[in-house]
Amino acid sequence: MPSAMPIRPAATLAATAIGVVLLFAFRTPQAAPPATAVTTPATSPSSNPTPTATPSGAPPLAGSSPTPTATPTPAASGLRSGTFTGQTYSDQYGNLQVQVVISGGRITDVKLLQYPRNEPQSSFISSQALPLLREEVLQAQSAKIDAISGATFTSENYAASVQSALDLARA
């Protein structure tokens, strides 16, 4: 067991509320199969070796294979145009399946075909929050963003590479 954490008891945890949305990982289509499985956690970062962390180990449900409904055409971004239905994934909160519409190399719509219900045993899931993500996924591609917060780039090679790019930019 981990050592005792300074976590307040359940009351505080509940009061903490915590909105939850599902995070879409849309990917550049691979050679085959021809559709993008939107929620496929296929390539977790190698530095995150968490066999227990994929959607509760639940395999995609039978009969939920990706189904492209439009002829994919290559785009500059690497995203082909079309409508792509993701595989269904299950966890303790329920099933999730999405459909993504890509046009001109950009995501233009994200539809939730299945999503976890706000059952008592999954009180941290906010069903109201789910549509929010859809908007935010779309906004993320167009909103003017001043700065990015992310885990640290800390490698000498990274710094050196950036430096060389800066040198070119100055030349």
Next chain:
Amino acid sequence: MVRAEPVMGTVVTVDIRDEGVPDAAVDGAIAWFHEVDATFSTYRAESEISRISRGELGRSDCSAEVHEVLGLCAEVTRRSGGCFDIHLGGGLDPSGLVKGWSVQRAAEMLQGSGARNFFIGAGGDVVTRGRPAGEQRWRVGIRHPELGDRVAAVLEAGDLAVATSGAYERGEHIVDPRTGRAPVGLLSMTVAGPSLTYADAFATAAFVMGEEGLAWVAGIDGYHALAITADRRMVWTPGMEMLLLRATSPPG
């Protein structure tokens, strides 16, 4: 005025939107980051931190800056129940707090030179002050943990500090001090609040805690958290809700 400087193993960006802030103020901030690098880098054999790690320099003999940082680290270790620990692997590695602390200090320096509207970004740690232009608010994207050129969420703020910890970049290896292993459960943990010194260290500690880290951060006055879980959920505290950029059109 925008300046980007490779330092501390990353790139520090200083973007000042005010007119009339002297170049010397930015030069001073950049020089400060190089000084911090020389003092705290665990990659430099001659840095104070490396010398303390090797036992060549006693803690009573270290500089005021090192003394301050080690004190802050000890404070976060205590407050996090040991989920933040700079004494792993036998050496001393305060880098989970130093970057945030140094950016926070630099922001204070710039303010002392008259800058009111600016941001500083350092390898994913961000401080914003004032406004980018007119009545706009700063927008800070939270990087998608799997897609480096995408953001998973956007925060809108005036004066704010934002730090994110995660395991998705090579080079950063967060270890759970309680187990000695990499934490599981989260892809990233973002903490926002008034001071980047604490936001940076709290993000590291809360990442180690996993989803429980959200409740821990929520219990700290003024600080908010947003986690991206390994099963692709985004979870955040009520305070973070107020910072999240919301859709202007109703979903449908």
